[in-house]
Amino acid sequence: MINLIYKTNLRIINPEKLKKYIKKFINILFNKKLKNKLQFNFVFLNNNEIRKFNKKYLNKNRFTDILCFKYDETSCDFLISLEQIKKNAKVFKNKPSKELLLVIAHGLLHFKGMNDDTEYERKKMELLGNEIILKVLSEKL
Secondary structure (H helix, E strand, O other): OEEEEEOOOOOOOOHHHHHHHHHHHHHHHOOHHHHOOOEEEEEEEOHHHHHHHHHHHHOOOOOOOEEEEEOOOOEEEEEEEHHHHHHHHHHOOOOHHHHHHHHHHHHHHHHOOOOOOOHHHHHHHHHHHHHHHHHHHHOOO
């Protein structure tokens, strides 16, 4: 089950379309047995809200684009700052929609157990995320 929860008025991708993209990511990343059990909440916030969660749970007093709270092998809350996504899109010269998809793919890779603690791991995740995006965007929704 995929839930999109908006705590902000900002929208980057139409919610119905976004849900379809997320389902395609899940089809690529997870086996059939597991993907039918997954319960994901994607909660869209502004920078001030995500900063509060980042400070409270990770002791980092700063904005971020995504936080992942994995509860078990099938459920996770992904907190995403759409405000930060828009800022990052400008910095990385991406469209905000692509930046959002990259961040969601990144979050799903974290859920799968990948880390980006080292430069090597970060690059590996970035390459895999880009691969997933290219595959999904080349298919019809």
